[in-house]
Amino acid sequence: MSRVVAPGRAMRLSYGIVLRQLITRGRIVALALVGLVVTGVAAAVGAADDRSDPIETGVRLISDLGFTTLVPIVALVFASAALGDMREDSTLVYLWLRPMDRWPIVVGAWLAAVTVSLPITLVPLIASSIAVDGGSELVGATALAGTVGVLAYSALFVLIGLLLKNAIVWGLGYVLIWEGIVAAFGSFAARLAIRGYTRSILTSITEVDLDLGDLSLAVGVVVPAVASVVALALASYRLRVMDIA
Template identity: 30%
Template structure:
């Protein structure tokens, strides 16, 4: 279920000049904010949690997930170059799983790792805040990558759809409407962070067990359905 050639091509596409600039920009902004906040406020556990929760997990992680998840396959489908890959003797579910693993790896590196570093800058991991939010970012990266990879297979407007989900549903509705919070990847990831952090600094509207179940189900279903969509994608001359 993993093909090194597909992985290499996907990495090249994701880390091209334009996407790489955006991928580096968001973590750099987080680290800049962390340094500035630390200089202005000193060590403050609550402020550290607010910065990591409000910017890193709520904004940076889903945006990087959109870039990596949709970029892993969407452009190839849009420009038609996917036909060259599909013509190779590689099973289509293998293509999806490989691209998903690449998208997860890129999202984790550019979101969870900077979140951990920012947490250490802000409060030196006091109350396990840095580790908790880094864990949440890593877990959310998996689900976001699967969901946005699926969007890349079902619509030519995957980036727009992903941004609407990330910024409108997750950030806006998820923060204002109580019912929407329970259907939020961010809240599911926060359930694991809440279990890790000390002092009640991290809270979630979803229990740990439901969060783990929902994260697993959404990731599995999105991956499976993306594989099904790619399986029925017809090459010219196949019919």
């Protein structure tokens, strides 16, 4: 009988394998360019002389470009591919057949997606918050909200990558249709939109009102964390029961 792989070792194994397959030149360059565009827009706004309130201007720019576009799209590209690509090309079977629990595989893949997504999103967003002269409050709010967003979106999209084919399409549907349209018309839908929690973090720290940003700082941090755990648990269950071989 094969010796069962310890959870810590299994997680490191999954993390290393997934990280190597996620880091491709095309993905990194394309998404880094998106981040540069966001920073360029922020620099142009920061250079303008007609801003009455730099903090409000910065919050709205970070929210509209960063947390509406950059954070969810970057997380979608990497997290949906973390296990989804391996399932599609049948290489996931090499992890699946090893004598180890499924949850370390999922957590390792999620951590790999987060490892790549965080710098690609946080560096340009923090640079943007500095460029618009929003002060330390905006920088701190951007860093916290960006981290929470990447962690939560990555967990959700790892799950979608295991559940559905064409995960990019389904993920874009969630980001553009659910978060962009449906969440604006009902409180229940808004509570199922990660964007509402990242905006609430911005609002709570900077005191600049944003649509969907009416939750407390604690709720803005805790609920996405709980949702991430639930998504990873569901992904672990899915990996355990699915037929890969």
